[in-house]
Amino acid sequence: MSGLRPSFWAALDGVDSLLNASMILTGMGPVSPMPSDAAKLFASAYALFSGVAFLTTFSLLIAPILHRILHRLHLNERGG
Numbered sequence: 001m002s003g004l005r006p007s008f009w010a011a012l013d014g015v016d017s018l019l020n021a022s023m024i025l026t027g028m029g030p031v032s033p034m035p036s037d038a039a040k041l042f043a044s045a046y047a048l049f050s051g052v053a054f055l056t057t058f059s060l061l062i063a064p065i066l067h068r069i070l071h072r073l074h075l076n077e078r079g080g
Contacts, residue, residue, distance in 0.1 A: 026051035
């Protein structure tokens with residue numbers, strides 16, 4: 001293959017593909033047209049950061065509850 005041209009993948013260049021992939025991955029939905037590559041890079045970085053921040057916060061909040069449930073069900077005992 002001689003290289004991937006933008007017309008090969010739905011006429012999107014690398015920055016536009018990154019933006020769309022970031023928005024799909026984080027569940028933020030469709031993207032309004034952005035005026036510059038800097039805005040597209042910022043939007044994709046912000047989407048990925050906010051997704052990681054949400055998952056981290058949720059994990060820290062749910063861990064003690066899950067730990068208590070596991071103790072209540074005695075799933076931490078061996079051989080039983």
